[in-house]
Structures are given as C-alpha cells and as structure tokens.
Amino acid sequence: MQDSASVPTKSSSLSLWTKDFMLISLTNLAMFLGLQLLLPTLPVFVDHLGGNDSHVGMVIGIFTVSAMIIRPWAGFMLDTKEKRGILIGGLTLFIVSAIAYNWAEGIVFLLLMRFLHGLGWGACTTAAGTVAADVIPRPRMGEGMGYFGLATAISMAVAPAAGIFIINNYSFTHLFLISAALAFFALVFSLGIKYQNIIQAAANAPKPTLYEKSALRPSLVIFFVTTTFGSIVSFLVLYANQRGIDNIGPFFTIFALIMLISRPLSGILVDKRGYDIVVIPGLLLLVGAMLILAASHTMWMFLLAAAFYGLGFGSVQPSMQALAMRDAEPNRRGAVNSTFFSAFDLGIGGGAMVWGILAQFTGYSLMYAFASIPGILALLTYIMLGKPKRLD
Template sequence: MTKDRLFTPGYICILAANFLFFFGFWLLVPVLPFYLRETYACHTAAIGIILSCYTVSCLCVRPFSGFLMDRFPRKPIYISCYVACMAMFLGYMSDTTLTAFILLRAIHGVAFGGVTVGGNTLCVDIMPSSRRGEGLGYYGLTNNIAMALGPMAGLLLHGQISYNSIFLAGMTASAIGLLCAISVKARTPESLRKPQHPVRNTAGGKRQDDNVTPANRTVRSHGISLDRFILLKGIPVSISLLMLSIPYGATTNFVAMYAREINLDVPTGFFFTLMAAGMGASRLVAGKKVDRGYITQCIRFGYYPVIAAFLLLSLCRQAVSVSPAAATTMFFTVPLLLGTGFGVMFPAMNSLYINLAPNNQRATATSTYLTAWDVGIGIGIVSSGIIAQHFTFYMVYLTGAALCTLSLLFFVHRVTPHYNRNKLR
C-alpha cells in the first residue's frame, strides 16, 4: 500500500522555518548567562531568576495562544508572533539597562509561546494523520539540529565577536525563517470548518451523524470554559512532563557554567551537538514506533537513559579530581543519553496529548503540552541558580535524577492507565 505523502512543499517550509527560528533561540541560550555576568555583574542566583522571566511569560501566554489558534486562522497569529521574536533581537542590541533586558526577555517569551504553539499545530494540520508520529519526529529533528549548531556557534562566537554581533546573527536567522514561514500554505483548522454532516433523521430512523467518531466530533458550544485553554485530560501527563523538564532546564542553561565550576576543560558547545545527535537518531526510530501505537512504551523506555544521564552528570564533580580523562568521557556520555531518552519521548508525548483531544482542540492540546514543559524549565532555571548559589551544580543534577525517577513512577502507575481509558484514537 502506498504511503501518504509527507514531504509536501508546505511541510518542508515549516521544517525550515522551525529550524531557523530555533537556531536563533539556541544561539543565545548558553551565551546569555555570561552576558548577564559580564555586562551587568549578576550573581548566579540572579541570573537564574532573570533568565526564567522568558519562560514565565511564555507559559502564561501558551493556553491563550492555543485557544486563539483553535478559534481563529492559525497562520496570521503564527506569523505575527514570528515577527515579534525577530524584532526582539534588535531590542537586545539597543538596550542599556538590566531592567530593559528583563522586559525584552519577557516580551520575547510571549512571542515565543505563540510561535511554538502555532508552528507545531500547523505542522500537524498539513501532515497526513497516518504519518503523524514520523512527521512530528522530523519536525522535532529540526529543533535538534538547531540545538546542535546554535549553542556551539554561540559559544565559539563568545569572546571572538561582540554580543551585539551575536544578537545580529540570531536576528538574521529568524528573518530567513520568517520568509519560509510565510510560504507555508495552511489548511483551514477543523474547528473553523462548517459541519459537513448536519444532524437529521434518515428513513430508517438513524441519525446521519451517528457514525461520527469521538475524535472527529467537534465541540460546537461557543461558550468559554477552562477546557478551551487547558486540555483537562492532559493534566496527569503534564505532571510527569513537568518533573521531567526541571532538570532539562537546569542542564541547557547552566551546563557550561557547571563544567567551568568543576574545572573541566572541555568544549561545552560540543555537549549540545552530541545531545542533538542522540535526539535526531532516536526520533527517526521513535516516530515510526509511535505511528504503530507504541506511545506509552516509547515514553517509558526514554526515561531510563535520562535518569542515568543526570546521575552521571552529578558524578562528574567527583570524577574530575580522580581522573580528568574519565570525567571528560562521562561528561560527553551524558548528552548522548539525554538525547536518546528525550528523542524517544518527545514525539510520543506530543502524540499522546493529540490523541487525548478532539480535532477542534488540537492547538489547545499542543499548548498544554508545551505549557507543562515550560513550567518545568522555568522552575529548573530558578531553582538550579539558587541551589548552585548555596551548594553546587552537583546537587542540582543529583536532584534532577531523583525527580525523573519520581516522574517515571507517576507515569507508569497513574498516567498510562488514564491515557488508555481516555484516548480518542
């Protein structure tokens, strides 16, 4: 049987737009802690709090962006937010005070929330449902490639050129990505389509919509309720995802500082490259497994390398004093484990949320998924800065391993039965 076509022009454009958008994002992630310390003399705890304002503003807008994109055409909102993100780089190049920087990061977070929800939902809209897991895997792979190149490029440029030049590079990538985003031909969201099969009785007494499945049935009430902003059936899995993303946020934002703290002389930009390589390889396999129905199995499998990675990262502090070579090997094994674990889980998690929602709440499901992720990352950034200020980053990653273990137990005993009872497809 011939497979439905996945790589259409629209799908290719959304992949390119996503890659360039996240390249600009990842270019700044490992550089901004140094920027705040060198430009504004911020201490570690303050850096964590300042950087978290981006995540906080992002998660505040996500539920509303999901609601808006289910009620109105998605593409105009997506493009508007994309333009706002690009404009923020100009703001970074012109700001002169720490207050201005914090304000710009908060605005950037709001726009980022809209772009990520819109891009993910548009991607789901334009791909065939029979290849959704695979399609989401490739879509996430563009983020992984950006993660491989962006942080490495940012850390290589740090110290070689000015911060304003780094900001300009991020803005240029976003501008090219915007052109790709504009080229995407979006379909009309199902929530905006007029019902194709009105309810009426046939000669046999059977209603014409009796064959409509739960997944295809749309909610026709125009009232506003909590479930239009948050996918209520996705709350259990959101708890697991939140605990999982806390140490992830601590790693992506502070791993370069951790290596410097324990006197490990390694190219930390390569850490992100290896993590992206692990994610890319595992996503390609996991996406096809998800399409075959192995959603909860993929998520459960992904937990094990992630837990091992955070535990190993915490032990680098002790290893470096015994054998720097062994510590270096351990340090670079961590991103491969993280990439493999998260690469397996991401497309499965995304599909899990989509399967819990009717088609007219697709953007709401996506925003709930990303909101849970952002909440955890925000907590991870703030808490890791505070813990590192009073203890060391060793304790941050040891705590992360414990949180991921707790998340696994909750997923197995609470989330999986809930999903099997409530999935729509």
C-alpha cells in the same frame, strides 16, 4: 490574512513529505536555531552584566513564564480565528527582542526583553506545532512529530557550540543579530505555507478552550522532563567552567546528534509498537544522565551524560507530543499545543529558578544530583496515570 483551505485528496491523504510539512519544518528549524544560539550564552551575558546565579535563573525563567502566559490565548486564537497571523506575529516579536538585547546595560532591561521574547516564542511555537499537526496524517502522527521535532536536535547540534564560538571570537552584538536573522528566515518560510481553514465544530462538539484536559497526562510527564532540562540550559556552561572545561559546546553537539537519530526512530516505533517501549527506557536514561552530570569532572563524562540525555529526551519528548495530539479534534489542536508547551515552558522556567537558588547553597554538582528527582517523578507519573497503547 484569511487562512487558505488545504484539503488533501484521497491519494495524498497519507503523504507526509508535502510542501507545507517541509515549509513548517524549515520554519521550526530556523526558529530553534535562533533560540539555541542564546540558551548557553545568555548565562554568560548575565555574568558579563554583573549578575549572579539567581539572576541567571530569573533570565531563563521569565522567558518561559511569559511564553506560558501567552500560550493559552494563542491556542484559543489558533482554534477559532487565525493561524498565519499568530505565527507571523510571534516571529516578529522574536526578531525585535533579539535585536533589543544589544541595548541591555543591566539586568532589569534584559529581563524586560526576555519577557517580550518569551511572548513571541510562546505564540510562534504554539502556532508551528498546530500547523504541523494539521498537515501530518493522523496514522503517521508519531513519525511526523518525530521528523518535525528534528528542528530541536539539529539546532542543538550546531547552535549552542556556534553561540559559544561567536561570543569567544566576536561579540554579543554579533550573537544577537544572527539570532534575529534566523528568526527572519523563519518568517520568510512561514509566508509560503498554505494554511488550513478553521474547521467549524459540530453543534454538540466540545468548544475550543484555553487548556485541553485530554493532554494533561503527557503534559505532566513533559513538565517533569523539562525541569531537568532547565538545569542544563541554565548552568551547564558555568558548571563546566568550574570543572576547568572552557568549551562545553561538544556536549550540546553530542546531545543533539543522538537526538537527531532517536527522534524519527522513536516516532516510527511508537506508531508500530506503542509508547511503553520508547518512553520508559527514555525516562530511565534521563535519570542516569543527571547522575552522571553530578559526578562529571572530565569532558568524556560530560559527553557520556550528553549521549544518555540526548537518547532519553529524543525518545520521550516527541512521544509525549504525539500522544497529546493523536486524539485531538481539529478545533482543539491549538489548545492541545498550548497545554503541552505551557507545561514544557513551566518545567524549564520553574526549574531554572529553583536550580539557581539551590545551586547557591549546594553547588552545581549536588544540584545536578537533585535534578534526577523530576526524572523519577516523570516515570512514576507515566506509569501511575496509565500507559497508552499504539494507535492502529
């Protein structure tokens, strides 16, 4: 289906809360709710199927690797061909694979479905981020991405705990069907968006590419950040169980509630005061969170780590996404999102696999201590590669 033109008038050019922005934000929220139901519960499902820590890392990792594979192609298509089709196609793959998890009786089939799910996730999230960038006014990009990214915080506030509740009180079948239903709601929301036409670049303008070089700096920072996140989504539930905590759901709730507050505030602060005041403290908080996790034996220590990580991640992630998008030409936004989220995926997937192997030799506590190292590398990368100023 051909994308429709959406040209803002002068009086509305700086308006953020338009119909299209609200619809793409709702689409993003439903997508992330469907995903976050699965993040803390799939490791338990792997254990249910007879898998080990390495299998957990593979199940998390193959999802992010397949998402990373599809993102360059999706970004190129978003810049040159079609936006609606990429978003709807990705959501359709999400729905099909989530339903198919019900038929998994072994690790191999589960890995195949995770690969398919990752393809859908990579396509729909790259498309959603690009559509959001289309409808957010450039001077309000930090604020807009902060609100758009609230989908992650809101979904983490309810979905992980809800997922754990569902498998403890109902079944994995209920879990997978609810995840698929949420992706279906995302698809319904996406149908109401008035998509912008593909903007034809001037003859001397850079051509659309699979990756965007200008986004490499924030993408490298987010790669190190999400490497730490890979340890949380893959092994936190198993680590907490080892510490005698059967329901670690409140960790994700505190983490998400702190993010819910920090994301929009950090976006406004970035637009007004620049990136340093948000990013540097945020990265230090991430390092502190990993070290607290390594020493955690009680619920309150886990919750303290959640607060640190939520404030750090909620500050750094939308700031890096805004930095990646702020100077992008309209015909390069798909490539920017592809580059940024490929690094995001590679950090989670690569981290999950590395931490899974490491945990078998060191145990979870020491693994989380090592997981502070990528946070330090993210801080060094941000400082050494140059600290951007605010956009006037």
